[in-house]
Amino acid sequence: MHDQIYVNLPVKDLQRSIDFFTRLGFTFDERFSNELATCMVVGPNIHVMLLSEPFFQGFIGDKRIADAHRATEALICISCSSRAQVDGLVAQAAAAGGRIPRPAQDHGFMYGHAFEDLDGHIWELMFMAGEPPKA
Secondary structure, X not given: OOOOEEEEXXXXXXXXXXXXXXXXXXXXXXXXXXXXXXXXXXXXXXXXXXXXXXXXXXXXXXXXXXXXXXXXXXXXXXXXXXXXXXXXXXXXXXXXXXXXXXXXXXXXOEEEEEEEOOOXXXXXEEEEOOOOOOO
């Protein structure tokens, strides 16, 4: 088993991304932050490394960095403690300049919504209100 997860995302303007996610209530671990990257704390064992594109490029060799405004390689999904928290984060993201890619989805046992950050990465937010139906 693994104790932690670090998701690495390329960003065009690191400070702009820090400002965006700060407005959503996220904090940063300064031990893993400098002018090239920052470590955003999502949960006790969940971190997102926001890496400036030139720094990110150094980890991927000769592959191209995907333009998340045009193509999606991954969806980042995080759980929330309530529907209100889901809706609140989406509203905060929109107010901070993010884009809302679709309406909220209510499946009864699960409620979800999403936003795109300033670099086009899609963040799925979900609240589990009960057990999923039996198949």
